[in-house]
Structures are given as C-alpha cells and as structure tokens.
Amino acid sequence: MSGADNPTNSPPSPRVTRLEWGLMEIEGLTPGKDFVLYPGGGHAWDWAEHGTRHLPGIQPGDVQALLERRVEVIVLGLGMQRRLQIAPPTRELLRETGAAFHADETPAAVELYNRLAAGTRPVGGLLHSTC
Numbered sequence: 001m002s003g004a005d006n007p008t009n010s011p012p013s014p015r016v017t018r019l020e021w022g023l024m025e026i027e028g029l030t031p032g033k034d035f036v037l038y039p040g041g042g043h044a045w046d047w048a049e050h051g052t053r054h055l056p057g058i059q060p061g062d063v064q065a066l067l068e069r070r071v072e073v074i075v076l077g078l079g080m081q082r083r084l085q086i087a088p089p090t091r092e093l094l095r096e097t098g099a100a101f102h103a104d105e106t107p108a109a110v111e112l113y114n115r116l117a118a119g120t121r122p123v124g125g126l127l128h129s130t131c
Helices: 058-068 086-096 104-119
Strands: 016-019 025-027 034-040 041-044 073-078 099-105 123-128
Touching: 016 104, 025 123, 034 058, 058 073, 058 086, 058 123, 073 104, 099 104, 104 123
Parallel strands: 073 099, 073 123
Antiparallel strands: 016 025, 034 041, 034 123
C-alpha cells in the first residue's frame, strides 16, 4: 500500500486467519483466545487489565487503548453467542470521541474487521472467541 493509498501512513492491522471456539490465529501473533488488534500489531486481550467481564461488558479502558493508537474504526467481537456486553460508560466514550464502531457476534465481527483491515483507514479490534 502506498502513502497515496493510506493517507494516515499507519501500518496495516493484522488479519485474523482462523477463528473457532476458543481459538484465533492472527497474522504475526501467537494463537490465542481473545485479542486486541490495531495498526501494526496486537496482543492477547487480558480482561483483568480493565475489569472486563461478560456483564457489564467491555470497559472504557479497553477501547481507550485503541483510541490512543489512533484507530478510526473499532470492531467489537461480542463472542460466538454474543454474550459479551458493552458497558454503558464504554458506549458513552465511543459517542464522545466520535469513533466509528461496529459490534456483532465474533464471526461477523471478524469478517468485517478483516475487510476493514484491508482498507485505508486505521482499524482496531477487540475480539472474543468463546461465548
């Protein structure tokens, strides 16, 4: 991708190459269960870092970590059965920042994330591979 194709000049976000219950494979990363992905890389998503649980859901700190990496679009994978919620303060943070975000069951979220990662806007993802 040339600088003309990528006006932000950010590195591409890694693609998800495999998804099944409890396992994701990501380009350039060690396979795992849950991931935080962003332009140029990613890492395992440690829910304990910000107190994320299925309820009340994804915490503002999880999203803030992506916003600090200057992502323009955030994709939230809510689990294979959509059991992971989005905490109200997290929704408020997303509204306040104006960040574009999409939330869906993880298979659909991964499909969208991969499409967006192939584009020109910096994309980040919080993806959960179980319930």
